[in-house]
Amino acid sequence: MLDHEYTTKEIFQNNFFHDWRKEMTSEEQEIIKDLDKCDFGEIHKYFVDKNEARKALPKEEKQKLKEEADKIQEEYGYCILDGHREKIGNFKTEPPGLFRGRGEHPKMGMLKKRIMPEDVIINCSKDSKIPEPPEGHKWKEVRFDNTVTWLASWTENIQNTLKYIMLNPSSKLKGEKDWEKYEVARRLKDVVHTIRAQYRKDWKSKEIKKRQRAVALYFIDKLALRAGNEKEEGETADTVGCCSLRVEHIQLHPQLDGQEHVVEFDFLGKDSIRYYNKVSVEKPVFKNLQLFMKNKDPSDDLFDHLNTTFLNKHLQDLMDGLTAKVFRTYNASITLQEQLKALTNPEDNVAGKLLSYNRANRAVAILCNHQRSIPKTFARSMQVLQEKIDAKKKQVEEAQEEVKKAEDEFKDTKDAKAEANVEKKKKLLKRLEEQLARMNIQATDKEENKQIALGTSKLNYLDPRITVAWCKKFGIPIERIYNKTQREKFAWAIDLAGEDFEF
Incomplete structure (x- = not known):
């Protein structure tokens, strides 16, 4: 080690x-x-x-x-x-x-x-x-x-x-469980507007318990925060989720960086990963937070009238099978679908489309706070890639000169052989330029991904049918997104999803 x-x-x-x-x-x-x-x-x-x-x-x-x-x-x-x-x-x-x-x-x-x-x-x-x-x-x-x-x-x-x-993710039992999970999240899509209207109404409730529940739900929905279950006895890591936030974990700024009603979060979430975020919230949320923090010490609970059992019981009443976790799956999947629509350019080559996919996935990973420390081999592998890019640039420049030479020769001779030579040199140049473009895309992708863990959301929060449909629609081989083990895990989605699948 x-x-x-x-x-x-x-x-x-x-x-x-x-x-x-x-x-x-x-x-x-x-x-x-x-x-x-x-x-x-x-x-x-x-x-x-x-x-x-x-x-x-x-x-x-x-x-x-x-x-x-x-x-x-x-x-x-x-x-x-x-x-x-x-x-x-x-x-x-x-x-x-x-x-x-x-x-x-x-x-x-x-x-x-x-x-x-x-x-x-x-x-x-x-x-x-x-x-x-x-x-x-x-x-x-x-x-x-x-x-x-x-x-x-x-x-x-x-x-x-x-x-x-346990059983392998590719087993029938696991596949059915997976499918059920995403179907519950899809059902949320039909009632989410009603739920949002309800928690907005509850911001003004006479009962503090309801107000706290409504603000917590807003955070779980808007920021994909985990609910924050009570920890096991003997767990020494001071990690929290939405319901277990303390006063010291947030700071309120009436104005910050040109935005109004900003909440600054800073706490350790699951697996002791730091969650740090500054978010402009709606005015009633801000006012409620001021109220919840009044006359409290930093170590006091922010939502002192709330626990996950009470929250999940309320969600269950709103929709069968609904828990705080379903919001995370729903918001992650819907974000991927919207980002793919916005970012994918049908004219792009495969490498360009894959960069768009990773960027869409990255938006989800950021939403879910899936961070990682920069891999220790990162600097070296970037250096190796940069050396390859520089060498490829040199080849492109040489090929450009070769094309120019061949064109000059053809101008002088008007010879069929010289004309064929021009075409040959141009073909080579095009191939080298495509290789260089691919390498540049790879470098961009690597740099943007260095501190983001894309795997967690890809395997646990994103309905695989969205990815499969996107691959089918744009002619991307599925193995460019999912490796062999992941393809086994998502075999049910690969079979079920057509290119017109909508989450």
Whole structure:
């Protein structure tokens, strides 16, 4: 892990050293008292060399390893569900390691323990062959629960959360669940105007509880904020969502940067990812926030009369199956559809259209606050790409000169051979110019994406039928958007959506 920037962080180092000391013998504890005096260079080199050696294996050796992995996949990677052979998601438990978490997680650097058979609950049918635990071990429990979709579960030691082995996203069951999720979000489209009218009305309600609910709903709708469920006991990361915002998380500016009624948000959201945003809101919302903050300390709840249960109960009354999360799916999908309509130029080549798609996806990722830290390889890969662009520019310039030379020659000779040569040189120039344009688009895309995680919204919040319809309409190969695993996950959408699909 020494290559990663987070190992330089004080909290990572402190957590690691604290957990490592627990694993030391008393003699080691006497000797090793300061992490700064420890040198992990040798073991780091060992792993780097091992990795390099694996990459350098001859083709036959790699093929042998692949066959061994396929054999394991064949034995452990499938289950029988309702008589059908279905693929299992990730059937391997994580090996021990150091916890990273996302964002500035307070537990980063802690030691993830090895999962033992004694930690694992197996879930299977009564009449099935129960998997054998490794020799000398036994399972924590074997149960026969057909009301859940997990096959094995255990509790990990860092956040004390349950981990599961589930079906692969491409399984029939997962596909149906996915389809249902997007259909609920599509139904919201028909009632969203009524809901918006209702919460606007409730901004003026005599009941403070209703006012708070209405303002929170406005934020969930307009900013795609998460509702913010009550956290598990023992969760030390101070993360919040809309309903659990505190007074210290927002600042009100009657005027800011030429806009009126600006709310400045600054808090840690899910996975300790910072949410920072300045938004101009409607005047009644601003007035209500002033009221909610009156005579409160910074650590007091902003919405002190509200919780997610009360909010979701209200949403359920408005539309069957409606929860705060559905708004996020709805707003993400509708944003993608609108952005694709606005940005796609039918005259563009495939690379240009793909840039438009990524820009539309990026608008969604920004809405949902899907950030990532800049990849550590970013600067180097941009440099490599820039070098390729410069080399290609040089080739284009040389080709332009070649065309000019050929044209001059044709002017002098009016010879058919010289004319054919002009055409040949022009063709080459056109091809090089197209390659250069593609590279420039790639560089733009890379730069714009460096701090945005496009994958989360693409896999979890965007109705895949919008993407499939767009691909079919503009002749874009679906594999340019979804990789093999994603195509398996969204097989139902690829089959169902025609080019005229509307969310």
